[in-house]
Amino acid sequence: MNFHKNHWLLFGVTFFGFVGLSLIVGILPAIWVQNNAEPLPGAEPLTTLQREGLGVYVSEGCVACHTQQVRPLAVDQAWGRPATAGDYAYVTPLGPLVPYAPAVLGSERTGPDLTNVGARQASDVWQYIHLYNPRSVVPDSVMPAYPWLFDEVTVAAAGQTVVPVPAAFAPKNGSQVVPNARGMALVAYLLSLKQTPLGAATATPPGADTAAQAPTQPVADTAAQTAAPAAAPVLAWDESLGASTYTGTCAACHQANGQGLPGAFPPLAGDPVVTADDPTEHITVVLAGKQGGEIGGTTYASPMPAQAQLSDEQVAAVINHERTSWGNAATLVTPEEVAAVRGGLQ
Amino acid sequence: MTDNPTVLVPRRSLTVQKSKVQPVADTDTAWTRLIFSYASSATVWLIWGTLIGLYLSIKFAAPDVEHVAWLSYGRLRPVHTNTVFWGWSSLAMIAAALYVVPRTSQRRLWSFPLAWLSLWLINVSVLVGDILLMAGINNGAQEYREYIWPVQAVFAIGVILVAYNLIRTIADRGIEEIYISNWYIMGAFLWTIPLVIIAYIPTYQQTAISETVIQGYYMHMGVGMWFTPMVLGLTYYVLPKLLNKPIYSYSLGVLAFWTQMVFYTMIGAHHFIFAPTPWWLQTVAIIFSVGMIITLAAGTGNFLLTMRGEGRAIARSYSLPFILAGVISYFLFSAQGSLEALRSLQAVWHFTNYTVAHSHLTMYGFVVLLIWGAIYGILPRLTGHEPPQFWVGVHFWFAVVGLVLYSAALTIGGTVQGLSWMSGSPFIESVKAMASFWLWRAVGGTLMFLSHVIFAFNMWSMRPRSASRASSAPAQGGQAPTGPEATR
Helix, strand or coil: CCCCCCHHHHHHHHHHHHHHHHHHHHHHHHHHHHHCCCCCCCCCCCCHHHHHHHHHHHHCCHHHCCCCCCCCCHHHHHHCCCCCHHHHCCCCCCECCECCCCCCCCCECCCCCCCCHHHHCCCHHHHHHHHHCHHHCCCCCCCCCCHHHEEEECCCCCCCCCCCCCCCCCCCCCCEEEECHHHHHHHHHHHHCCCCCCCCCCCCCCCHHHHHHCCCCCHHHHHCCCCCCCCCCCCCCCHHHHHHHHHHHHHHHHCCCCCCECCCECCCCCCCCCCCCCCHHHHHHHHHCECCEEECCEEECCCECCCCCCCHHHHHHHHHHHHHCCCCCCCCCCHHHHHHHHHHHC | CCCCCCCCCCCCCCCCCCCCCCCCCCCCHHHHHHHHHHHHHHHHHHHHHHHHHHHHHHHCCCCCCCCCHHHCHHHHHHHHHHHHHHHHHHHHHHHHHHHHHHHHHCCCCCCHHHHHHHHHHHHHHHHHHHHHHHCCCCCCCCCCCCCCHHHHHHHHHHHHHHHHHHHHHHHCCCCCCCCHHHHHHHHHHHHHHHHHHHHHCCCCCCCHHHHHHHHHHHHHHHHHCCHHHHHHHHHHHHHHHHHCCCCCCHHHHHHHHHHHHHHHHHHHHHHHCCCCCCHHHHHHHHHHHHHHHHHHHHHHHHHHHHHCCCHHHHHHCCCHHHHHHHHHHHHHHHHHHHHHCCHHHHHHHCECCHHHHHHHHHHHHHHHHHHHHHHHHHHHHHHCCCCCHHHHHHHHHHHHHHHHHHHHHHHHHHHHHHHHHHCCCCHHHHHHHHHHHHHHHHHHHHHHHHHHHHHHHHHHHCCCCCCHHHHHCCCCCCCCCCCHHHHC
16 A cells, blocks of 8 residues: 555556546536526527527637626626526537537637627627628627628529628628528527526516517607607716717617618617607617618618616616717707606506 | 946856756667657647737737638637647647656656657647638537547547556556656546546536536646646656756655645636536635645645755756746746636636636746746757757747736736726727737737747757767766655
């Protein structure tokens, strides 16, 4: 019994000691977790196309910079509710070469968490433009461009989605950009990333579901304004909260300069709803989203997601930011008005 | 400017003259060729792997530098990590182990053909693995096990054959006791082989959270049960050998060995603090992370006490400075890792670039510096050719200054990132705030890469030449401590 002289004893204890400890902290907890992995009630399994998209997500190494892991910490509240094991029950092995569930939780957040990106950026048009070149919609982004998820064609075939890439980033030869099979699969997967609400039977999902129910009135109708006090008292509102909420929630589509992207996302500068004296429609669109439609003579295909997760103060601040920026000078709103509209929507 | 001609200004040269090493007496050219082939393969992977790393750091400043799928960030990042892990560090450590184990066992290596086969298997697996990663074929994006299982199986067979080769050498040893270096070196093999096998068995990794449990277990020990014990084992040989004195305490080395196995194995889950993995598993990981301070203190204390009073010898050696810096890094940055595991600090630093700085401080500041110390300590003795001392010095300072710039930028930047998130700013603000830190990281990375080019040149200078050298090599007696007897 001497480790210094008996090599079989030394190496045997070293080897089997490690294997024993591995059972305790590796294999057995993994088996226990796996046997208790029930999907959340109301969660949808991935479709075939979405699973292909998960494959693209893994293949391109998106997990190097994006987490899908909302921690029970205040700092993570922006990304959704804390993750549970059940959220990942449908993330399962990809095939014979990868007989393991892919590592979607991630370990680094150089880019945003994607747990809920399908609710946050519900527009496939935005996802395509962004993947084609992230800097065309987010100028400060350092994310790689993925042009190999797209084809350049002279004339798009019927049924193909033409990506309205901003001119500065579009192909120089004037050809049109359409997503290829991998690009469509990846966007289908990204749009599927929505947290299933806990206790789905009782609560109203705050995500894109409400966007579908949103009123789709033509914008022109709202020109009929109810009389608002013409000389409203100057309201105190939190300008920095408005600006930061705008940057975090709105600017990816409507852009920091409020000009939107031609053909893809409408401008807010000079928009009749944004500059209307009656803010009801403006508040409604922010809270409930908007299902495409014609604005200022242009038909916009992509829906705007509902932003009901924002507090009344945030909604009031961001609306006031929009109403006082880029040459807009419209009446301001109060959190109480937002609360009233929110109450009316439910 | 006092220009007094009566004051004699001594002419000081830029560098100090370092002491020369004596080549070994027995010139086993087959052995020399084998070890040099391992070390030079490793050097090729070092250049390739860190060239990729440098290129990736440039992409943060210029994301549109090209739009080639094979060169995109998400695909190249695992090429960088896997190449420096399995191509560079692993082969370089095995090169040194193939010297240390036979020497301290006073036996010739058990099988040379087997060792050559292992070298081929490992080289092929890294080459094929890298190509597949660039083609977008990976193992479910699981960090540090991105090579798909057929590739990793080839790598594993190579490592298992080296382990078998070394065990047979130790089993046939010419002295009674097993020197402490061989505890650590064989520990690294006997821990990593089951680790890799467990990590590649799919049965219990069918859902994302069970996979995450294994991922935490694996990614932590892929570093800490392979690189850490192996370089410690090499240092237990090289340090006493270069100082020509016994290690301070044999028992401290034994204590650190067993606590390494028991404590370190338990702490993998600390990579997923606050994830929906079992809470008790995370708590166990945090407790044993703090317990690692014992292992650290025993290991680094032992090395530092061995070096005590040897300042002149260290200054006059070109390999000992690498070892001194590596040992200090081992203590500082492993202790940093223990602190990072605490929940309150994780809340700030998890997911930020702070973690990237930490992994470079440990993997590079600790592991790679000790590898270089071992290579500069061993190779000239084998081949009889020394590297130019000036260029070894430049290598050292470029590597250390580069690492300091790199990690300072990301440590501060990562903290800024975490605080930006906590302040509730829009996410893009944290990206904008990082721009200057990412630039400094690229500057540090450039220095590190240059130091690797210099190292490659130094490797070339140390290469074995034709047999004429053998006769001119002076015979040398006085063995430095190669067995535990020497420490008594």
